[in-house]
Amino acid sequence: MPLLKGGALIDDPWQRLADDTALPADGAVIVSFARWRAEREVLLARSAPLGVLLKNTDPVDALAPDIARLQLIALEFPKFSDGRAYSQARLLRERYRFGGELRATGHVLPDQLHHMRRCGFDAFEVAKGDPVTAWRRAVHTFSAVYQPTGDGRAPVSALRRRLLAAAAD
């Protein structure tokens, strides 16, 4: 599946490892949360990049102690209408300060990219359509937003305050 990242389609450098596949000596791998729990020591001992795939019922706080040692976390959308991973994403970025790649996988639709991006996702396995066009749409649809999230955009309330402060100067 093509991977949308930084507004372009790229080849996915990561290998998604099934739980019963042997761990390769090197190469970037994504393992399930269950495998991460079972083989944490071995996985962290490798020198290659490591990613963990969380189901939307897996506890994000379990990754917190090792968050700086992970290069990727993938969150799953079993159905596009199941929004649990949005909360997981914000917790990972905003509370646990995860700085690696946050990937959306599963039923990822073009019209959701805007929300995903605002919640901290920066890589997307888009299930259908033309992801690059969809990305452009997601970035440019709204010139302002109403909520502060970890994406750093100043919400409308902050913009208004700035206007008032400038007027008072």
Place this chain on the structure above:
Amino acid sequence: MYRYDEYDHAFVAERVAQFRDQVKRRLAGEITEDEFKPLRLQNGLYLQLHAYMLRIAIPYGTLSSKQMRTLAHIARRYDRGYGHFTTRQNLQFNWIKLEDAPDALADLAKAEMHAIQTSGNCIRNTTADHWAGVAIDEIEDPRIWCEIIRQWSTVHPEFSFLPRKFKIAVTGSPNDRAAVRVHDIGLRMLRDENGEPGFEVIVGGGLGRTPMIGKTIRPFLPKQHLLSYLEAILRVYNRYGRRDNIYKARIKILVHEIGAEEMRRQVEEEWEGLRDGALDLPADVVAGIGRHFAPPRYQPQPTIATETERLRFENRDFALWLRSNVVAHRQPGHAIVNLSLKPEGGPPGDASAAQMDAVADLADAYSCGEIRVTHEQNLVLPHVAVADLPAVWRGLTLIGFATPNLGLVSDIIACPGLDYCALANARAIPVAQRISQHFADLARQHDIGELKIKISGCINACGHHHVGHIGILGVDKNGTEFYQITLGGHAGDDVSLGSILGPAVPADQVVEAIDSLVRTYLAVRQDGERFLDTYRRVGNTPFKERLYATA
């Protein structure tokens, strides 16, 4: 009233453009109906029995005369010349074409209106006390807080795919007129021991299939924490609310299953990570929103409105109307005028384009250009000078909105029911019409006194039958419409859910049944008792005995 600034204008315009593009892609087959559904729902488009319905948000039930004229225009241009005010303080148009929806939304945007999040599994239009800003008993105007919530919840990226819809209500007065205990979140304004206003936070109330009264999880929340606290509640719900069964997906089920204490613990824990952050509400931001809701400049009024007094003395209809439809105002010499959208035998909550325009004209002439929509499907002119009451009454009489029946037996709430709704078991509107005709005698209605009848066409309870003094629920028995009757529900501070009286009655016996209940009440009531008081004193038995003896 809240006025959009350049950011709000840009946002709704961009939202319309986005939806226009989505509709285009849907019509071109690039998006499946399944994928399109949440997109159109979050823009207020709902597929009904015969056509698309467009549900327009009327935030906290406040409208300007200009906005009312825009609604009239939409009714004429894109619908069949009328609209339907709902129990959510919204307006629904029942005959919209999908292709027309983006144009209708663009017209709305010009009047600072939208249909964002009026449907779908997201945070819906926040409702408030319809006498906000003019009621005598108010601590603070709840609309300030509703507007803050409206902005925060608009296209919230984390909470657009919740387990189920989510409704928040705010009351600015200790006397709850917003039914805060039967919402997903209810906020009740009160003062702490230092006199500082804040909120009691109530979670997990709701009607529908499993009616529940909300639990207080925080007795007092200082105002500046409102949004971080709401975000904490929503996050707990988004992560742990049930998604395996649509009927168990509302937050009330989560609260019920884990218990109010555990809910409180989880919310408080989540809140610890959110409080005092970017969602904190600085006083200047609140004041900036608050300025929009400053009271209008009232004209000085004479101490005695001679013409009003004379007419009250001479005209019985006017006197009745004053008694039931006109309420005391905070500003001396002014009154709150309630418009009844429940004419004898009419469908509750309907208004034609001509009626909407006429209300807008009356608002301009006599109510500082302002109108309110109530969750009881009526309208309000909130700022009328007492001296202008005769003129307003004449104007309302001409358009049929002066029926003096507010809060009386014919002021019935009814959901769209089988006439429009794909989920209905039975009709609701025609039942309301027949009851209203039966009790047409206004002197008798005033003698019966306060009595709230609420009708739902199915268990989803959009007509709030659980909190009707008399609740009527449409059920299907082998393809025939039957109606189950509940007694003793109430949506105020002393909230209660109605209890089922006995076997459901067939459609042709509903009016007789209601008549029997009213007669029982009249026979056993004591001095000064309303229907609800009598019911609470004597219980089901006398009502049941009489009803099922005659049936």
